[in-house]
Amino acid sequence: xxxxxxxxxxxxxxxxxxxxxxxxxxxxxxxVGGSGDPTQPRQVVATxxxxxxxxxxxxxxxxxxxxKKCPDAVFLPxxxxxxxxxxxxxxxxxxxxxxxxxxxxxxxCMVGAETDDPEALAAELRAAVExxxxxxxxxxxxxxxxxxxxxxxxxxxxxxHAAPFExxxxxxxxxxxxxxxxxxxxxxxxxxxxxxxxxxxxxxxxELGVLTVADLAxxxxxxxxxxxxxxxxxxxxxxxxxxxxxxxxxxxxxxxxRSHEETFPEDLVxxxxxxxxxxxxxxxxxxxxxxxxxxxxxxxVKVRFITFFTPIKSRKLPEPTQDPEVIAxxxxxxxxxxxxxxxxxxxxxxxxxVPG
Numbered sequence: 380x381x382x383x384x385x386x387x388x389x390x391x392x393x394x395x396x397x398x399x400x401x402x403x404x405x406x407x408x409x410x411v412g413g414s415g416d417p418t419q420p421r422q423v424v425a426t427x428x429x430x431x432x433x434x435x436x437x438x439x440x441x442x443x444x445x446x447k448k449c450p451d452a453v454f455l456p457x458x459x460x461x462x463x464x465x466x467x468x469x470x471x472x473x474x475x476x477x478x479x480x481x482x483x484x485x486x487x488c489m490v491g492a493e494t495d496d497p498e499a500l501a502a503e504l505r506a507a508v509e510x511x512x513x514x515x516x517x518x519x520x521x522x523x524x525x526x527x528x529x530x531x532x533x534x535x536x537x538x539x540h541a542a543p544f545e546x547x548x549x550x551x552x553x554x555x556x557x558x559x560x561x562x563x564x565x566x567x568x569x570x571x572x573x574x575x576x577x578x579x580x581x582x583x584x585x586e587l588g589v590l591t592v593a594d595l596a597x598x599x600x601x602x603x604x605x606x607x608x609x610x611x612x613x614x615x616x617x618x619x620x621x622x623x624x625x626x627x628x629x630x631x632x633x634x635x636x637r638s639h640e641e642t643f644p645e646d647l648v649x650x651x652x653x654x655x656x657x658x659x660x661x662x663x664x665x666x667x668x669x670x671x672x673x674x675x676x677x678x679x680v681k682v683r684f685i686t687f688f689t690p691i692k693s694r695k696l697p698e699p700t701q702d703p704e705v706i707a708x709x710x711x712x713x714x715x716x717x718x719x720x721x722x723x724x725x726x727x728x729x730x731x732x733v734p735g
Contacts, residue, residue: 383497384527384625385478385490386519387504388535389469392486393426395514396465397455404428408452410436410445415456417446421642421724425457468512473504479627489524491627501553520555525623528574529565530556561621566593573618583607584615595619635734638679639664640727646685647723654711661710661728665703674699674733678706680713681727689725692716699733706730 389395393411398404408431413422422442434449442454466485473480478500479491494500501518509515519530533554556564565572569591571581587606589595596619604612617623639660647653657680668675679693692713696705710728 380493380495382625383492383494383500384521384524384627385492385497385501385504386521386524386527386531387469387473387488387490387508388517388519388531389486390515390517390535391426391428392465392514393457393462394428394431396462397458398428399465399513400461404453406430408434408436408449409455410442410449410452411455411457412442412445413457415454417442417454419443419644421644427452465512465514469508469514469516472508472511474629475507476500476504479629481627481629482631489527489627491625498553498555505552518553520553520557521623522557523621523623523625524627525574525618526556526558526561526621529572529621530554532572533564556621558621562593565621566591566596568592570595570619575618576615592619634732636729636731637664637668637673638681638727638729639667640681640725642683642725643723647726650719653719653723653726654714657710657714657726657728658707660726661707662703664728664730665701665706668730668732669701669703674701675706675730676733677731678709678713679727679729679731680710680717681725681729682714682717682719682723683725683727684721685724686721687724690717 394409397409397411409428410424410431411426412424413419420443424436424438424440424442424445426438427436427445431449431452436445436448436452445452446454462485470480470482470488473488473490477492481489483489490504492500497520501520505516505518517531517534519527519534521527521530533556534552569581570576570584570589571578573592583606584595587598587602589598595615598616598619600613600616603615606612607615641656641660643656647656665675675696676699677693677695679691681689681691683689694709694713696709700706
């Protein structure tokens with residue numbers, strides 16, 4: 380039997396969990412995010428049902444903007460506890476098979492399995508998840524993680540057979556992407572369709588004359604290294620050929636940091652207000668990590684201005700600490716490094732743990 384990678388990606392997961400406990404919402408445009416009140420400012424859409432996406436609503440957009448696009452949608456508050464529980468149901472279902480499950484988030488994971496028929500296994504996984512949880516998923520099959528992850532986009536094609544990667548329709552099921560069909564499927568596609576390449580990197584690659592996946596596969600590695608650094612340049616070259624990791628582990632990833640950030644209902648203008656809120660956030664996140672028995676060795680501060688310019692600055696502590704006052708003082712010292720000339724809409728503090 381051969382070793383296969385199967386990327387399991389839940390369909391409209393957060394919206395689906397809400398619809399599962401409110402069946403009367405099935406078929407309606409549903410938007411989840413913030414407090415669920417679309418009149419409140421500074422709230423962001425966590426997810427939208429496929430019916431809401433048809434109106435142009437998508438995750439990451441302001442809830443107010445979603446309301447303008449689809450005023451008849453059902454707006455619901457985010458409920459992380461419910462999503463944690465539903466995700467655990469899904470992952471436990473997958474673990475009941477003779478596979479290795481590497482959890483990537485609430486709604487996705489990588490499954491490693493030895494099998495002669497990966498499509499049959501994928502179908503069994505999908506059926507079991509739907510039967511036990513009433514939630515549906517797509518499964519991408521690959522000979523490495525890169526190809527399995529990308530294959531899921533094809534498995535999620537619209538039922539109207541529109542081009543993949545648009546993310547506007549429910550999962551149609553299962554798709555296999557391997558070295559055997561990589562060039563046929565991917566060569567003509569823009570580099571933006573590759574896992575890990577966003578709009579900014581697409582522009583950078585386009586400036587080098589790299590427009591398609593085939594262009595990236597054929598690009599001079601030394602040119603990529605010079606532009607993006609030795610590590611990332613090599614990685615982009617490999618990505619163009621669909622290369623990737625094959626190892627799957629069920630050992631939970633040890634967190635290396637924790638952060639708190641807050642978008643304020645009204646912009647912060649006065650220095651005293653900025654310092655007060657930053658101090659509060661720093662103390663809150665430190666108290667959380669200390670309660671988990673962790674010690675802090677580095678502090679980051681994030682500031683987002685009304686222009687959405689978001690600089691981040693950090694400082695390594697003279698010695699590791701669990702003292703919230705030390706973290707708060709360090710955060711305020713980092714604030715001095717920022718040029719605060721405009722109102723602030725968001726503040727964030729991240730603390731890095733001492734390993735072990």
